[in-house]
Amino acid sequence: MTTMAQETVAPAVRGAEIRRHELAAFLRSRRERIPPEQVGLPRGSRRRTPGLRREEVAHLSAVGVTWYTWLEQARDIQVSVQVLDALARTLLLDASERAHLFQLAGSADPTPAASCSTVTPALRELLRGLEPVPACIQNSRYDILAYNRTYGRLLSDLDDVPPEDRNCMLLVHTNAEWQSAIVHLEETRRLMAARLRASMAGHLGEPAWKMLVKRLKAESAEFRANWERYEVVNPRTKTKQFRNRDVGLLTVDHTDLWLNPEAGARMVTYVPVDEESRRRLERLHALALAAEEQDQALMPAASLTSGDSSR
Template sequence: MTTTAQETAPQPTRRGSAIRRNELAAFLRSRRERISPEQVGLPRGTRRRTPGLRREEVAQLSAVGVTWYTWLEQARDIQVSVQVLDALARTLMLDASERAHLFQLAGATDPTPAASCPSVTPALREMLRQLEPIPACIQNSRYDILAYNRTYGRLLTDLDALPPEDRNCMLLVHTNKEWQASVVHLEESQRLMAARLRASLAGHLGEPAWKMLLKRLESESPTFRENWERYEVVGNRSKTKEFLNAHVGHLRLEHTDLWLGPELGARMVTYTPVDEESRERLERLYAIAREATARA
């Protein structure tokens, strides 16, 4: 019996997929075995033989089924969502290169701004710089911080010290202790931001990056889950915000959104002082941020 070219053509693809699945399995095992239980807040115990974490521990920390994760390490032919890949990357403490490698092996596109590098033009970066000492950043409708000036980088926490995929205001206000301590009216801010995210979601239903963000928020923050279940919807508006900065103290700033296009997507967010005391303290914060950048 003669085999046609059409019948044999899919074979290289299947072989390539199998090789990639095996590489993915080996990569996950190697990263799992290098993380100690203490690094993720788990007790070591006295009967542990497995180096690093156990499969069931990775599954639990990533909020996926143990059987499913076991199949993944066995190179089974199963589908992996970007939400699960994101959770695994965080559980296994992957750096930017390792995270990109994980998504590539899984045949998926990482939808986070850290991976896709959305275009922030040199002109916009120059505008951010010229606004100093006024804190300013560029955000999208998902609250990802795409770019920021030096003053904003020290306003609520040290943004430079955070991985790019964690630079999201919604995540930070619900999971970052330093950020939370800097927001004077924290509970009100958390509730309003969840309501604004709900309003923005209507135009992005089903998009992987949005699903990934919501899954992470719901798994890491009971407060977000409670606010999200309220199903409140609020539009964007300017208002005076109060912050308690770790370096210069209390700040009263007017929040303004400057939209960068006809759609309510990317925007430049600015915080201008509402009194002379806040203005002087912003000047001091800018000096601190500038000095830190010079040292780096």
Template sequence: MTTMAQDSTADAAGAVQPAGGAAIRRHELAAFLRSRRERIAPEQAGLPRGARRRTPGLRREEVAQLSAVGVTWYTWLEQARNIQVSVQVLDALARTLMLDASERAHLFQLAGATDPTPAASCASVTPALRELLRRLEPVPACIQNSRYDILAYNRTYGRLFGDLDAIPPEDRNCMLLVHTNQDWQDAVVHLEETQRLMAARLRAALAGHLGEPAWKMLLKRLKTASPEFRENWERYEVVGTRTKTKEFRNAYVGHLTLEHTDLWLGPEVGARMVTYTPKDEETRERLEKLLELACGAAPVR
């Protein structure tokens, strides 16, 4: 994880930068990390303040502990030492320091790294696909990749499990939300069965993405945050994609019975449009009402 770099460095696009430019970026990164660390109160991070605390915000060792990195290594980072930083560590630091989307992008840019999360870029989601999502309303629909990241969605999908708009883009992952978000868990009628099935589908999809940073980051978060996921993951079950009837307890309009369908966007089993069509007239009427309630939100995210 920590290796000493040479006098020249390559940026995220692969271009080699002179030592002077790299040094400037390291000092900017160090200053940025210090400024973000000092603005976070211990209580915000779930830590006791203590009577003898003099450091504004978090201490270096606290950031290191919360991010699961070595204290010495993190200290070197704030001292602008010439060390390399993995995208997994940058992701952990971004979460510990509670960075918003712009700050997260700035962190990765200063580190000369490419953010692997879908929050950074969704180039595959074209304006035509966003228009299609809108035209499907009130049918809830979204675009996901094989990792269950939600890349775009319409208004009824945004209110299907709660308020998706309120969730940071980098956390909009169905697998993560169904294991860690209370609103999503309350909305799923058969939660245990759903969690087990989704873990089995994720394992099947993982075979084509072994070793990829974004997948490693997601698995680490899930194993750390959810005992249920750890248990299901260790079953080593594998399930392919299939159409399925699902039931939800929507917080706004009540019980919904929906037919889940995956519409693949290419020949590879990767990005797909997920739709939830109503199974009965009562559900259809409730989706119409849900769209009415959601009309104050942005058309498609």
């Protein structure tokens, strides 16, 4: 004879078990579709496994082989968001696949790839209305939550950057095009690290912050050196110079407009300080508009091609 409590718990237990099996199957399918050459590994003559081996995924994701094997066996184990983020990168998941991975694991994606309620339609319209002035909305972790067309072409083609990598700290340390556009790169890196440390004081236990710092330490010796300085600075208005690949040198005033009483989300604007910079930003905006119109013109043809290939 079952009790009411048992009847209530059983569906939840079954649901969790189903999700674990779906997660295991999803991970296997994604692993098997990636040829080793795509992630810089040799194929070898004795490889019988389609795609990557379990131990290769574990190594690339910096997790234990046994633990990852248990995950693919649908064992009842805890999976942190840091591990899910590492697996998503190793398995080259796109935005939809990444969201599916986190949903199956019952976790919220802490990266800017996830939707952000801070960015309302009105704020997006405001960003567009500021053009040709480059503007974006960032949080205190430097995630780029939204941006206008001029900002999207200011330092690199931001549309080509995966949403989960649209973070100024990551880009200034790992993206060569972004780095080449910043005139005073080393000073910028040092100040950004000090500003991040100051902001992190209120978020020390949050997974997204720990994930970001861990990744930066792993991928950038410059960040590690600056982080170990233990410097802190508060946000401030500053004149900056960028070297845009399309229009040349730009001199702008960086201003933060806070969107709430606490130092959380903010609108970042780059207002030109001289007429030459203003004209160059207008030209950059025109290039962004032309590129957008070209993309829109190609969309119907791309949709038709996609539809034909799916049949």
